[in-house]
Amino acid sequence: MWVPKVDRVASDAHILTVELDDGTSKQYTLQDLKTKFRSRKITAVMQCSGNRRKHMSQGSGRPTNGLQWSAGAISNASWEGVLLADVLADAGFDLASGLDGSSEAKHVHFAGMEAYSASIPLKKAVDPQGDVLLAYSMNNTPLPPDHGFPLRAIVPGHVAARSVKWLNHITLSDEESISQWQRRDYKCFGPNETKVDWDAAPAIQELPVQSAITHVKMGGWADAAQADSRQGGAGYSPPTPRLAAQKVCLSGYAFSGGGRSIIRVDVSLDGGRSWSQARLLPDSVDEDGSSHGHWSWKRWRFDSSAPLALFREREQRKDYPANVKSEATEAAPAGEAENDGDTGRRCTTVLVKAIDDAYNTQPETHTATWNLRGNLATAWHRIQICADCSSPATARPPAPSTESGEADA
Amino acid sequence: MWVPKVDRVASDAHILTVELDDGTSKQYTLQDLKTKFRSRKITAVMQCSGNRRKHMSQGSGRPTNGLQWSAGAISNASWEGVLLADVLADAGFDLASGLDGSSEAKHVHFAGMEAYSASIPLKKAVDPQGDVLLAYSMNNTPLPPDHGFPLRAIVPGHVAARSVKWLNHITLSDEESISQWQRRDYKCFGPNETKVDWDAAPAIQELPVQSAITHVKMGGWADAAQADSRQGGAGYSPPTPRLAAQKVCLSGYAFSGGGRSIIRVDVSLDGGRSWSQARLLPDSVDEDGSSHGHWSWKRWRFDSSAPLALFREREQRKDYPANVKSEATEAAPAGEAENDGDTGRRCTTVLVKAIDDAYNTQPETHTATWNLRGNLATAWHRIQICADCSSPATARPPAPSTESGEADA
Known part of the structure; x- marks a missing residue:
């Protein structure tokens, strides 16, 4: 997919639309996000679900579809941004209803400027210890273009595929995203299953050890x-x-x-x-x-x-x-x-x-x-x-x- | 350990003391719990950390200390009680400070009438989806004596050792319980470690798959x-x-x-x-x-x-x-x-x-x-x-x- 180019000078005018499950929506410029909300910083891994895929192919002796990553499809960086939960609350969403499970919305969809989209469970988004960020900074500098400049989601602890880059749209929904990246890709099946029922397995979210x-x-x-x-006393024979x-x-x-x-x-x-x-x-x-x-x-x-x-x-x-x-x-x-x-x-x-x-x-x-x-x-x-x-x-x-x-x- | 006997008729007068980290405390009779708080019902597993220990001993060919359970040290039952979080809030604890990690208290200690005590992370206790109960009913009848009559903790998703029976004291603390059941028992070490540093491993809380x-x-x-x-046509030879x-x-x-x-x-x-x-x-x-x-x-x-x-x-x-x-x-x-x-x-x-x-x-x-x-x-x-x-x-x-x-x- 193409990498959206956003002019650096104009980036503070980048617009994020937040759409609640009642159909109302609110727009924020990046400048709004930076000034209206408290910034947070976390250090978090981004790991592709395909990390070490080459090891699986070679270790099992069976081919797998996808880039044959060794152990390098993972990174660790410092991210800065604002809490998704704070923005959802500002847009009018009742965080408590998400926390206790009573909300009709169950998923948060992220869509980027190119075509990509994916979703995460609402519970993760509103967890006061979930640390889901709308991030504009990586390692204390603005996001590099390849990391989603000017804005991306950071969903720590989850597979990197949910940390959508070039983010410009957030939607609350009772269903998870219908994108192929949610429904037809990041899933696992049994070792015997070569023709799979994609709906039978849940989308990868939290990662295993x-x-x-x-x-x-x-x-x-x-x-x-x-x-x-050094330990040998009397009678010691050199090996x-x-x-x-x-x-x-x-x-x-x-x-x-x-x-x-x-x-x-x-x-x-x-x-x-x-x-x-x-x-x-x-x-x-x-x-x-x-x-x-x-x-x-x-x-x-x-x-x-x-x-x-x-x-x-x-x-x-x-x-x-x-x-x-x-x-x-x-x-x-x-x-x-x-x-x-x-x-x-x-x-x-x-x-x-x-x-x-x-x-x-x-x-x-x-x-x-x-x-x-x-x-x-x-x-x-x-x-x-x-x-x-x-x-x-x-x-x-x-x-x-x-x-x-x-x-x- | 002995099984405390509580008279059934007098059980509604059983007293639970809840002590906050600021030293204040509040007492509730079982009758108070049943009448002042909304009751909740969940179906939850109780699994001993020693479940299938016999399989480990025999599968590895190395002995292990403890009861040699097969696959039966686990159960599933319906539990009814009140939310620990509701009681903590009533006793004066600020749940939000527990949820976002800002509280000085980090652990909830449970103590029973006999001698047993253990603790769980505060975050689990205050999680609106954590479902930690103070339970007085099992499978729609009062708790049997062996299950902690008249009151026990139910910490779903965690090792059973934290679901303290015959519960009569709850304490918030910045430290986990110092009981041997917290510090010197329910932990794992490496397969090479036969003399262990108990402090090096965390107490088992959430269970693995x-x-x-x-x-x-x-x-x-x-x-x-x-x-x-049935599928054989012409030329079929019976096997x-x-x-x-x-x-x-x-x-x-x-x-x-x-x-x-x-x-x-x-x-x-x-x-x-x-x-x-x-x-x-x-x-x-x-x-x-x-x-x-x-x-x-x-x-x-x-x-x-x-x-x-x-x-x-x-x-x-x-x-x-x-x-x-x-x-x-x-x-x-x-x-x-x-x-x-x-x-x-x-x-x-x-x-x-x-x-x-x-x-x-x-x-x-x-x-x-x-x-x-x-x-x-x-x-x-x-x-x-x-x-x-x-x-x-x-x-x-x-x-x-x-x-x-x-x-x-």
Whole structure:
């Protein structure tokens, strides 16, 4: 679709029409929004329902329709705007009737200047802790054109498809939007369903728990003898070179929808046989933010040391990008490749899964959540790392040093 | 703990004290509650965090502390009472400050007549769609003594441990309850954590998505020839007896916390290799209910016909109850037991998983969600059914007819 161009100088005259379910409507210029309402600032994720679709296609071995995103169809930014609830109230809507469910209106439709439209449940729009914004600023500057300049909806905790850009029309309704983006796209079905009844599944709104590894840094070989000898007393025998270990630093993001916080991130260096917890990093949310929910992603980091014995997988499946292994391969018994000696590249699969404060967690594989649109690929994120590269098996040309490489380029 | 005995005749004089965070308090008799406030009725699940703990212990092969519940530590009932929010407002609390997060109070503590206490987030208590009740009635009669007669909290969508029975004290606070049931019990940790830092994990409140098979009915052998011949035209060859199929009817429950609805229930008759969707049954909620969220469980039913070829597993692991197979066994390659002939009992593993409207789903196995308390065992529920019994492999003495047997006795 085309990207509407709005003249920057004239942008304060951009008009938003708000239409209530009783047919009355009221218009606001962007200048009105900026001056008549209190501004709010939140830090919130925008995640496409297709994030990690490539992992679903490759992990399940079944194709999916849509852009084959790796783990990069997600972002986190600071947004500033006014509360949708404040504007609805100003336009004459009784917020209390929306809050207690007695209102006839059940959905809020957003339409943009180009053609796109979508809707969210009214309850989200009027929740005093829902933080739905009509936003004119991103990261403390006016919205970039690609982010909907001069005005967009920000629906934190929901799939990005509901945060409509170039917003110029809001409508309250008893029905959800009839747009194809509401009714025929952002939904999931069973792994067996290849001809689907679109009406049978609800539109994706709140997102499920998700996580991904975005950086791998390998620190070269540490002689385990050095490390161990600090603890070794009398009778200590230095280990053979085969007992060497390699420093591994993994980092990434975790996020859950609906304002649910990430309470734990579990990491495995051995394909899921054993686990440790990653360190959750401090949030980089705006200090003057007025956020109620956990709308920001949680960054995590895991520093460890991986003994050579872990690297038991032979590099394989070269028809796939090296950072993705099929789950079927993953499930093969461990230890079979131990005799590679020095002739093959020795690899291991590292993975991450997150848990949110409702204790929901991610599925192990994509096989049982496969859906033809490849939406909501949230299975454990696995990447193969290589002991013989001193850089992720995945990085574009192997880095000359031990610097980090993007796991998903 | 002891069950407080309250005289039925005197129960209307039972006193509830409500203490606000400013130190003021107000007392209500049960009679006051019944007469001063509008009554509300909801149908809601009570689920113990230990529901299906036995499945976690046996599925992961690792012991857990606590009662080894199968899938029966859950119930669904109709509750009647008054809204906690209405009572808090009457006692002088500003609900709006709780709703928008500006209140200093952040938690609501419930204490019962015996010793038990626990708390919930204030936001849940004041949410106009949160439906937190002070309940005096269950299934249209006064609460039974074991359900907290004469008054209990009902916190729908949250773990049952927060629905405090024999309720006589409510306190608003900036901290959650310091009771052991809040701080040292209902929490989960990583599968590697056997000595835990209790403060590191949040208390379980909203529950994750869950499902279970509660009944299996097998319909005896249907000669596939009869069924197939209806479609067979000229040249049709009747199949051999080995192509016979057996009718299988599975049913059970599915539930998710936080008011999230169940949107789909997936069933597999072959241990997860292929899937179908169960039929979601109409809710049996009270017609005069004033429920805002999806607090009731969703009953489901799946009718199918399982060809003999599916029954490829040999009955095994007799040290476990027959209805539970270890996940390690589950993962073994299929088809190895096909040559059992008529000498062994031929079985297959059927399983269920549910998906809620935030598209969260259940983990495949208990291995990666194991925690030492065995809380929130939500992995796919698997049971082994037997082709040679015409009743679930699990039922106590095989039924003489084809009547249903409880999968989890």
